[in-house]
Amino acid sequence: MPTILDGKALAASIRRRIQEEAAKLPRRPGVAVILVGDDPASQLYVTNKIKDCGECGFFSRLIHYPVSVSEEELLGAISKLNDDAAIDGILVQLPLPASFNERRIIESISPAKDVDAFHPLNVGRMVQGDSVLWPCTPRGIGRLLDAYHICVDGKTCVVIGRSEIVGKPMGLLLLQRHGTVIYCHSHTQDLAAMTRLADILIVAAGRPGLITADMVKDGAVVIDVAMNRDPVTGKFTGDVCFDEVKDICSHITPVPGGVGPMTRAMLLENALTLARLHMGLLAFDKTSAALLEEYH
Numbered sequence: 016m017p018t019i020l021d022g023k024a025l026a027a028s029i030r031r032r033i034q035e036e037a038a039k040l041p042r043r044p045g046v047a048v049i050l051v052g053d054d055p056a057s058q059l060y061v062t063n064k065i066k067d068c069g070e071c072g073f074f075s076r077l078i079h080y081p082v083s084v085s086e087e088e089l090l091g092a093i094s095k096l097n098d099d100a101a102i103d104g105i106l107v108q109l110p111l112p113a114s115f116n117e118r119r120i121i122e123s124i125s126p127a128k129d130v131d132a133f134h135p136l137n138v139g140r141m142v143q144g145d146s147v148l149w150p151c152t153p154r155g156i157g158r159l160l161d162a163y164h165i166c167v168d169g170k171t172c173v174v175i176g177r178s179e180i181v182g183k184p185m186g187l188l189l190l191q192r193h194g195t196v197i198y199c200h201s202h203t204q205d206l207a208a209m210t211r212l213a214d215i216l217i218v219a220a221g222r223p224g225l226i227t228a229d230m231v232k233d234g235a236v237v238i239d240v241a242m243n244r245d246p247v248t249g250k251f252t253g254d255v256c257f258d259e260v261k262d263i264c265s266h267i268t269p270v271p272g273g274v275g276p277m278t279r280a281m282l283l284e285n286a287l288t289l290a291r292l293h294m295g296l297l298a299f300d301k302t303s304a305a306l307l308e309e310y311h
């Protein structure tokens with residue numbers, strides 16, 4: 016049997032530590048969450064984020080707009096939050112309804128309050144390898160690898176997916192840890208030939224059943240990021256055929272209970288980092304000092 020990478024348990028211990036750290040701060044870290052529209056999945060994610068903040072002793076503010084809200088009104092609300100000293104992190108729940116210019120909205124968030132790490136300045140610093148913030152999903156996977164002493168250095172890492180929020184930053188994180196990184200996507204010609212090279216296989220395509228046992232190298236570490244909701248049962252499944260792949264790999268994440276809880280915990284960690292920066296409590300490195308100077 017492979018080692019099951021238990022993201023649920025690890026996330027719970029990280030939340031406990033964050034709660035302890037937050038209690039030592041001169042004021043509560045503050046997170047603002049903006050939700051537009053009534054998409055049930057987005058509503059659930061937002062509810063969970065607010066609940067997580069409460070559990071860790073953070074102050075949180077939910078701003079819920081109807082889908083009819085104007086882009087200018089949304090930008091105005093973000094501008095006020097950028098200037099609000101009680102708010103350390105601002106999050107706009109994505110995807111926004113199609114009528115919004117998502118990029119414009121994200122770029123209006125102060126990089127020093129960009130708790131999701133999606134602002135181009137933070138993305139640029141991440142590419143340069145010196146960011147204090149990382150998008151939550153890759154950051155959570157990095158922590159999961161650390162917790163199970165999985166070394167990336169020198170390993171062949173195959174990432175399936177090249178989205179801005181998961182695939183691309185995931186590959187960068189593995190590269191920063193000295194992995195040899197191969198990105199795969201919907202234009203990759205022979206996916207199985209690529210995945211069979213992987214010592215570490217990260218799957219984030221959103222295609223249930225994509226990865227079968229014959230596509231996995233003996234002893235590989237398999238991280239299934241996907242959360243596909245079964246239309247019949249309503250349950251979540253990943254992209255990896257867990258029951259067959261588990262007999263081949265050395266480590267594997269379950270779905271649910273693997274990457275998902277880690278993503279949630281990393282949002283809190285990013286918020287704590289930003290709160291410390293704003294309170295002048297983080298030992299400033301060059302990057303974080305510059306971030307504050309430029310944007311405050």
Ligand code: NAP
Nearest residue numbers: 176177178181200201202219220221240241242274275278
């Ligand atoms: P996305 O923006 O839809 O990106 C999917 C990526 O997979 C794209 O790069 C796409 O290629 C690639 N792809 C699709 N079909 C493929 C195939 N047959 N072979 C190879 N590559 C293929 O999705 P995302 O936001 O990155 O999310 C990916 C999955 O992770 C979803 O299931 C999502 O629900 C889940 N997710 C989970 C968490 C978590 O915390 N567990 C967090 C975020 C997302 P192209 O670029 O060529 O289109």
